[in-house]
Amino acid sequence: MNQGSPNGDDDDDDDDDIQHVLDEALDIDFSDDLEDAGELELERLLLESTGTAIQTESTLLKKLALYPNGNFPISKYSLYSDPSWIIFKNEDGSVMRINFDSLSEPMTAIKKSIMYHLIPEFAPFAGIRAYSTSRGHSQKYSIITKYVFIDNHLTGDAESLSFITAKLLNNALDRAKDSVAFTHYHYLFMQIRLWISLSTQQLIPVEHRISVSATAIDTPERKKDVIGHFNGSVASWVPFKESDLKKMFEYASFWTEKAMAPLQKVAEFAQDQGYLNVKSKTLARYQTDVKLEKNLNLTIDETRIVEVKKTRREYESGFFWNYSWYSSAIKSLDSIRCAIYILVALVTGLRVSEIDILEFKHVILGKDGRYKLQVTRYKTSKDPNYKGDTTFIPIPKFVGKKIKEYEQLRKSLKTYREGYLFQSVVSTKKVNKRTSLRIEYITQKIEEELGIDRVHTHRFRKTIAEILINRNERNVDIIRLLFGHASYAMTLRYIGRNPYIVQSVAQAIEKNYIEEFMDIVSSVKNSSSSGEGAQRMLNKIAARPEAFSGKQLKVTIFTYVTHLLSSGEPLFIYRTAVGSYCVTTGLYSSPSLPPCLIHHKGIVKDALPDPLFCDPSCTHAVIVEKAQKALQDNVDFYQHMLTEAEANLSETSKAMLRQKIIDNSKHLERLKTNRSYQVIPTVDVQA
Structure with missing residues (x-):
């Protein structure tokens, strides 16, 4: 178990820590995480009915x-x-x-x-x-x-x-x-x-x-069977809709960017005036306190952050004013807690059991100005009942800075208590056991305030993974803002250092592309494939055959995805036609465009491939054995056009058709002969 330095002075060991977790992840049963998420989701569903x-x-x-x-x-x-x-x-x-x-x-x-x-x-x-x-x-x-x-x-x-x-x-x-x-x-x-x-x-x-x-x-056997069946359903793998993600990001931005600093000023004023030393936090005045009303009332963008409630109290010789403000400040602090949770859930990829037990001291600022998070995993530890396994992962500067500001605010408002990042800001009950910390109180509040159903930690992991795979432009903007990087490539290189996000991406690919990836890897491995894309993949497998053998397909995917993300490369897999796939890691800009983007008018910048216009001549096309009939049909079709309409075709059109016949025939011949590439040792690609 690598404890590292609690002071964050061992930055040189960061990569070793991360690689240690990446290596260990190959031995983790990927289904554990999905089972955890599914069980939590089902338990919450069942709470509604019993x-x-x-x-x-x-x-x-x-x-x-x-x-x-x-x-x-x-x-x-x-x-x-x-x-x-x-x-x-x-x-x-x-x-x-x-x-x-x-x-x-x-x-x-x-x-x-x-x-x-x-x-x-x-x-x-x-x-x-x-x-x-x-x-x-x-x-x-x-x-x-x-x-x-x-x-x-x-x-x-x-x-x-x-x-x-x-x-x-x-x-x-x-x-x-x-x-x-x-x-x-x-x-x-x-x-x-x-x-x-x-x-x-x-x-x-x-x-x-x-x-x-x-x-x-409701027998133990039946409930276990229902949970097992539920875990295999798509319900626990549904990412947040774009509209829901936008709501949560705007909510998190408001409370951390706009509300937290002004609330800190209110807290500092209350400290200076001694208001927080009053046990009930209710202040009595014999006359209107203009200074109090001016400095404690706080509204931002029409949202009341702190509200001073003024109540007249009568007594025998006169009256006085009761001022209450603290409960509204704590309510806003609780919203900031939810906002911090959204940020942490999005950028770490941690399980709910790992987020539950985070403490402020686990957020460490290194001498180089970078933040990292100390994480302890009990589920996959060899000693899960006691110490667990501890390592460090990087977190974006923006998120680390906001957590530190949130920590100071909790201290200022006297709600720091035992120092757990997500413990209640309302309850004064001492936390004696980590198991008493419950993230679902936070997710319930998010559901209620934003009108989003089924908020749980696993869905954040799934959402980030989907964004990294599909790269919807507006969602990618959110990722760039979170990680503080101007370019998507820089963000990917950063993410590649976080094994938990890499694992969630691998799981998402396993869910989305299990059939395609098995087809690709199996075909490439067996030499029944063609194209430069297939050759590149073959080279990756040949370079580390031990990583692609003796493991199930999901571990093979994890190895491949880890390699790509650690290199800062996005991944794009798409079935383009019967027996062919687009497997690429790039975004494309004019004038260097693949065949599928040539038809675009004007300047193309940072575009994904367009599988609808896939051309077998593309260097990113992976042609597998199933493509033989489609390739033969293509050759026959282009040959027919060339023969029947030759007199009416321009020389340019004739040259294009001849080239298409050559490209398709080349792949067809390679698939038929099955001798295009070197056969490598058998790869176990069990589904």
Whole structure:
């Protein structure tokens, strides 16, 4: 275990630390990280459908007793009895609606009594916070309709519900698991748990309840199976939408760039005046305190950062003013904590368990002015129960600087406590165990304030990986701003020093390009390939055959991606046609353009390849064995054009067609002879 120097004086060892982690990563089971993320995501989903009810009695039953026809509101816009519910309206007038279309009367009544408990104001298990979540569950209700009701010919009346047994429900779950619709299994599990919970705790009408024990469904074996199945779904691998990423970046920028420094000045003023020494932080004055009001009230861009509340208090001989301000300052400090989390999650690629335990002292400023982060990994450590494995990774100067400013602000407002980076700024409870630190309180706040569903740490890793692979221009701008580099290439060279981001990129490529990469590596390895791109890849494999043998494909990908990112090279993989791929690491500018970009008019700058116009003559084309028929079709087509229309073609057009015939024929011959490249030792590319 490499502890390094806590003072950051061993900068010469940084590359050794990073290479140590990169080397160790080859032995890490990549599925561990995905399992962690999937389990966390599923646990949060299940929290919405079970647990100890925070209600002591049913609000729905009370309302139905008073209004049997359901003429009571479930929102400002709809009554319970309405054929559809509008549960929320956005500022732009768009609505979130829960529909009860195409259901029989008894089935509609059951869905209403269940959906009522999935609206934030009425949710008994405190897991529902957003109306969009309610709508999402409503749209998924058809799953329980299919597997429980329709498949078993149940009508939904009280008599038919009496036929619902543990065996029937478990059979329904088994059918959902085998469905081609991947999400049906875990959603049905959640819905059944919710229905059982509402029935057991007598929160829904008796005619809508089922008499099945939760322990007959929610067994350790079933839950483990659901989690395993869920981990393989795309749900835990969905990156943030561009609009969501923009929201979070603007939020983080506002609180760290605009709000933090002015709030620090407020804190310093309060310190100088002794306001923070008052236990309750409420200040009493016999007359208006103009100086206090002027220096503590703080508004930025119409957002209230600190608000002084002035309350008149009467007593026998007169009155005095109570000034309260501290709680609003702490609320803003909590928003800054969320902003710092967004930045750290985006630029480090750490797991939630690794971010949880970060302390301010782990952010180290070296003598060269560069910041690095001390990271301890317990999950993959040989000693996971005690010390873990410690190493250092670089973090951008911008992020390191903001963390240091945030640390000083917490000290100034007397909320530093045990010095954990993300511990609560509100609670005064001492943190005795690292396991008591919970990042999900931060992600829940981000969800609520920004209206983004399903915020968890793994999605930040996935988002950065997707940006690095696909390079959407606006998102790349965000990456450049985060890392403080003018060019994308400089950012990539920096990222190549962070093994955690490299690993997340490798995982993303594994998910997105598993079939393509297996095809490419297998074909190149077996010599059934053609093109300069194939030769370059073959050379990389031949240079380090030990890294491309005896490992599964995902480790092969990791090795290749590590090499590219460590060299500051972006990666672009795209299936261009049957049996051919574009594999390149460059951006292209005029006049040095590949064949696929030649057709562009005007000056081209920093462009990605355009696979729609791929030409086999390109040096970046990797032609594999599947391409033989397509290549032969191309030769026949160009030959036919040359023969049939020769009299009407210009000499330039004829020359172009002849060259295309030559290019396609050359690759075709190489594939047929299978002797173009040297055969290297067998490479295990198991999927």
